[in-house]
Amino acid sequence: MNLELPKSEHPRVLVIGGGFGGIELAKKLRNKPFQVVMLDRHNYHTFQPLLYQVSTGGLEPDSIAFPLRKIFKGQENFVFRVTEVQEIIPEANKVITDIGEISYDYLVMATGSTTNYFGQKEIEANAMPMKTIPEALNLRSLILQNLEKSLIENNKVVYDTLLNFVVVGGGPTGVETAGALSELKRHVLKNDYPELDLNKVNIYLIEGSPELLGAMSPQAQKKAKDFLVEMGVTVLTESRVLSYDGSTLKLADGQSIPTSTVIWSAGVMGELIPGFAAASIVRGNRLKVNAYNAVEGYTNVFAIGDIAAMITEETPLGLPGVAPAAIQQGKHLAKNLYNRVSNRALEPFKYFDKGSMATVGRNKAVVDLHKIRFQGVFAWFAWMFVHLMTLVGFRNKVVVFVNWVWNYFSYDRGTRLIIREYEKRPKEPEPTQTIL
Amino acid sequence: MNLELPKSEHPRVLVIGGGFGGIELAKKLRNKPFQVVMLDRHNYHTFQPLLYQVSTGGLEPDSIAFPLRKIFKGQENFVFRVTEVQEIIPEANKVITDIGEISYDYLVMATGSTTNYFGQKEIEANAMPMKTIPEALNLRSLILQNLEKSLIENNKVVYDTLLNFVVVGGGPTGVETAGALSELKRHVLKNDYPELDLNKVNIYLIEGSPELLGAMSPQAQKKAKDFLVEMGVTVLTESRVLSYDGSTLKLADGQSIPTSTVIWSAGVMGELIPGFAAASIVRGNRLKVNAYNAVEGYTNVFAIGDIAAMITEETPLGLPGVAPAAIQQGKHLAKNLYNRVSNRALEPFKYFDKGSMATVGRNKAVVDLHKIRFQGVFAWFAWMFVHLMTLVGFRNKVVVFVNWVWNYFSYDRGTRLIIREYEKRPKEPEPTQTIL
Numbered sequence: 074m075n076l077e078l079p080k081s082e083h084p085r086v087l088v089i090g091g092g093f094g095g096i097e098l099a100k101k102l103r104n105k106p107f108q109v110v111m112l113d114r115h116n117y118h119t120f121q122p123l124l125y126q127v128s129t130g131g132l133e134p135d136s137i138a139f140p141l142r143k144i145f146k147g148q149e150n151f152v153f154r155v156t157e158v159q160e161i162i163p164e165a166n167k168v169i170t171d172i173g174e175i176s177y178d179y180l181v182m183a184t185g186s187t188t189n190y191f192g193q194k195e196i197e198a199n200a201m202p203m204k205t206i207p208e209a210l211n212l213r214s215l216i217l218q219n220l221e222k223s224l225i226e227n228n229k230v231v232y233d234t235l236l237n238f239v240v241v242g243g244g245p246t247g248v249e250t251a252g253a254l255s256e257l258k259r260h261v262l263k264n265d266y267p268e269l270d271l272n273k274v275n276i277y278l279i280e281g282s283p284e285l286l287g288a289m290s291p292q293a294q295k296k297a298k299d300f301l302v303e304m305g306v307t308v309l310t311e312s313r314v315l316s317y318d319g320s321t322l323k324l325a326d327g328q329s330i331p332t333s334t335v336i337w338s339a340g341v342m343g344e345l346i347p348g349f350a351a352a353s354i355v356r357g358n359r360l361k362v363n364a365y366n367a368v369e370g371y372t373n374v375f376a377i378g379d380i381a382a383m384i385t386e387e388t389p390l391g392l393p394g395v396a397p398a399a400i401q402q403g404k405h406l407a408k409n410l411y412n413r414v415s416n417r418a419l420e421p422f423k424y425f426d427k428g429s430m431a432t433v434g435r436n437k438a439v440v441d442l443h444k445i446r447f448q449g450v451f452a453w454f455a456w457m458f459v460h461l462m463t464l465v466g467f468r469n470k471v472v473v474f475v476n477w478v479w480n481y482f483s484y485d486r487g488t489r490l491i492i493r494e495y496e497k498r499p500k501e502p503e504p505t506q507t508i509l
Numbered sequence: 510m511n512l513e514l515p516k517s518e519h520p521r522v523l524v525i526g527g528g529f530g531g532i533e534l535a536k537k538l539r540n541k542p543f544q545v546v547m548l549d550r551h552n553y554h555t556f557q558p559l560l561y562q563v564s565t566g567g568l569e570p571d572s573i574a575f576p577l578r579k580i581f582k583g584q585e586n587f588v589f590r591v592t593e594v595q596e597i598i599p600e601a602n603k604v605i606t607d608i609g610e611i612s613y614d615y616l617v618m619a620t621g622s623t624t625n626y627f628g629q630k631e632i633e634a635n636a637m638p639m640k641t642i643p644e645a646l647n648l649r650s651l652i653l654q655n656l657e658k659s660l661i662e663n664n665k666v667v668y669d670t671l672l673n674f675v676v677v678g679g680g681p682t683g684v685e686t687a688g689a690l691s692e693l694k695r696h697v698l699k700n701d702y703p704e705l706d707l708n709k710v711n712i713y714l715i716e717g718s719p720e721l722l723g724a725m726s727p728q729a730q731k732k733a734k735d736f737l738v739e740m741g742v743t744v745l746t747e748s749r750v751l752s753y754d755g756s757t758l759k760l761a762d763g764q765s766i767p768t769s770t771v772i773w774s775a776g777v778m779g780e781l782i783p784g785f786a787a788a789s790i791v792r793g794n795r796l797k798v799n800a801y802n803a804v805e806g807y808t809n810v811f812a813i814g815d816i817a818a819m820i821t822e823e824t825p826l827g828l829p830g831v832a833p834a835a836i837q838q839g840k841h842l843a844k845n846l847y848n849r850v851s852n853r854a855l856e857p858f859k860y861f862d863k864g865s866m867a868t869v870g871r872n873k874a875v876v877d878l879h880k881i882r883f884q885g886v887f888a889w890f891a892w893m894f895v896h897l898m899t900l901v902g903f904r905n906k907v908v909v910f911v912n913w914v915w916n917y918f919s920y921d922r923g924t925r926l927i928i929r930e931y932e933k934r935p936k937e938p939e940p941t942q943t944i945l
Contacts, residue, residue, distance in 0.1 A: 133571035142701040265578040468923040487904040488571040
């Protein structure tokens, strides 16, 4: 059954996903001769770079989420529906969703990425992902519940599993999470849990390759590792996880770590929706796109952001899965869609690499801006500034800023709350359905 | 099995509940010759007077919650455990909890109150309570999900149920919630849902007695009602709910309202724990206490706040269930416990009534300070000032203040997020248990 949507005389651009790429594209189509229909399973945009601060009690979840409807307030050609898309039928120019079928003239896949366990089912069943707000809140509950449980635990083995925290994956998310856990331990736990022996609380960061922050400069890699070690994190590089059954993490070198908290930030893959020809799908569940972001094999289907693999000679693996790439592609595609309906020539996409950065702790960050590289206090302020500016919504910026100032001067993490009990997989909002 | 707690040479005061009364008492026992053990099912204190702003998207939940451990940072005689108390055994001076048995020298019941459905099972099964943060978040999800669903609903009857919002109970919570819903409708929905016919969105406030705000002055009652009517709320007084099956609310006068959202703020009762003699329990599931807050029939068991019924000639129904009463009793009982172990005379409790206030909307509140009564803008600022001052935690005060300023100037409600799907009863954190 077709879903009833407001009528429009203009061609319909159907955007799946309200992440960085999707919202940039939809914004840029304002006052253009299109009807923009956006679908997302949430009614809000998530600022993923700060999810780790929600998990570790530094920020309230609501300050990194922004209502999607509010972003497009007053945009007359914009229609939004909360739903999950089940299948794409490109040959019929339509998608099937939980609330009905929706046809399109142009389809934009902006679905982002999801956690990649590389097929390891046991790890998937027991480790904690951190890609959505419910997942981050779930992790926050688990960490705090484990601390509470440790106070009443008499079994020494179980006690250790409660107080060992393992982060797998040494990319920016893994580094930032391990650093935040270390600060939680050193600044908050000693006050909150005077009964607890802090020497028993251990934080591990496990990375398969020889260096952390693989995409950054050797200086940044070294400095990040030094920072972490200084902060008491056990950094294990060239270390591979063999298995994790929920209580023991086994490494390829024979080591094993008793732990009930494994945070999995070792990889992502495209959040693919069924229906695409096999030839258009490449490594990491991504859609192969050309320089105009058109998906291989299709003329009116596009992909932007993490789900898109724009493979060129300079970028044989595609572009990095970061917000600037998604934003630039969203902006560019909006322009090309308008060029197309105006019968003007399309322009190929050119990625402008803004550099990269990661924060480890207070006064401790690393920044690579091409040839300019710096680490430490100034890098940390730069990191905070860039993140505040990118955060969607003025209210959110103010609330995050207040928290950061507060945390800086008080050494505190104010939102260490177990609002809902930890569940292995948090329940996501169900797609909107008719009650009939 | 006894729960192991840190050793102490001093008598143990066991406080059940980290609400206004419990935290005031425990704070005042700092540096006194007691071991203070506090139990709560949450690891945070909830600022209940602002829960309705969480439900209606005006405040983030984390800004009205405060970690209990943090309140008592550095208080050496304080021990905290997250757990639910199952039974009190006064004759053995101990309580049974999910994590083991705990003995006491003095027991303080500070468990507060819970929603009272007056035995109406069908209403309990279908209406929404709003006494805890998970409940308030659940209500927020329901309200927003209903709006999203209405956009894809073709059945006219179901459509009406989604857009009729009914608040039952005309006390401060009911008045404040109805007012907040009206502001959400008038200031947010018209921007967020341009497709929606706002005339179809109706807000009802139902009260059994002839006046709203029964405990306040006739001026305040009249003005609150005028404010609500002006804001488009349908106020039905002398109106009794007969039944609610989840889709139709039936009133005693024969009227019926199709609605899938009924917010039940019609009554509270004490959050009683089994184990007390029947003679000590009075109307509304409360514990009868004397002027020293000792529970009738016991010499070392006390009750403060909403769970306590201090019945005197002037207050035949007990004291009102408000924060100042709980705080004053907590402070007073701490003093009397110290008097008792110091062999000094106990002092009877005297309630200092600070007056009462309720807010209806922006620039619209009512305040009764004994003989001084005022309504409108100044009352509204007074209401905000008093609530900000009572809110626990400086970070929370700042975040709430930022939100209020933001909401005032933008007419916005920034946290309209469906983070977790609505469930009839939100899952509460489970008490901490050993894994063994």
